[in-house]
Amino acid sequence: xxxxxxxxxxxxxxxxxxxxxxxxxxxxxxxxxxxxxxxxxxxxxxxxxxxxxxxxxxxxxxxxxxxxxxxxxxxxxxxxxxxxxxxxxxxxxxxxxxxxxxxxxxxxxxxxxxxxxxxxxxxxxxxxxxxxxxxxxxxxx
Numbered sequence: 001x002x003x004x005x006x007x008x009x010x011x012x013x014x015x016x017x018x019x020x021x022x023x024x025x026x027x028x029x030x031x032x033x034x035x036x037x038x039x040x041x042x043x044x045x046x047x048x049x050x051x052x053x054x055x056x057x058x059x060x061x062x063x064x065x066x067x068x069x070x071x072x073x074x075x076x077x078x079x080x081x082x083x084x085x086x087x088x089x090x091x092x093x094x095x096x097x098x099x100x101x102x103x104x105x106x107x108x109x110x111x112x113x114x115x116x117x118x119x120x121x122x123x124x125x126x127x128x129x130x131x132x133x134x135x136x137x138x139x140x141x
Contacts (some may be wrong), residue, residue: 001017003136008050010025010026010027011023011025012024012025012026012032013025014044014046015044016039016041016043016044016049016085017030019038019039019040020036020037020038020039021036021038021039021043021044021047021090022035022036023035023036023037024036026075060129070113070139072112072113072118073118075094075118075119076093076094076118076122077091077093077094077119077122078091078092078093078094078096078114079091080092080109080112082104082106082109084106086102087098087102087103087104087105087106088101088102088104089101089104089108089109089112089130090135091122096133096136099132099133099135100133100135100136101126101130101131101132102130102131102132103130103131104111104130111125112125112126114139
């Protein structure tokens with residue numbers, strides 16, 4: 001299976017009529033483009049379902065813009081950030097996936113950042129011990 005990154009951020013609206021998927025695209029500024037593609041109604045339904053999934057993912061807690069990702073020297077992760085008020089650690093892994101771990105105390109976060117091997121520390125202290133959610137595309141991939 002080959003995965004491809006999608007950026008559907010310029011899709012404003014979709015519809016399906018008479019065997020055609022219809023898309024309204026925002027080209028920037030005040031310019032819109034109407035696109036019609038011959039596709040079955042299942043394509044339309046799939047895009048609607050995808051939209052629901054994305055909307056639910058956006059409803060998950062995220063960090064305020066003032067929190068900065070701290071770079072990590074590790075083959076496991078690019079960066080981490082910690083939001084102390086809610087005790088959430090966010091990890092951006094090397095494969096660009098971003099996960100949030102809940103109920104992480106500040107000391108554990110500091111120990112992860114200062115560990116000589118972030119990957120080893122993570123595997124010993126995090127795997128199976130904290131609840132987490134994947135939050136896709138919070139950072140440019």
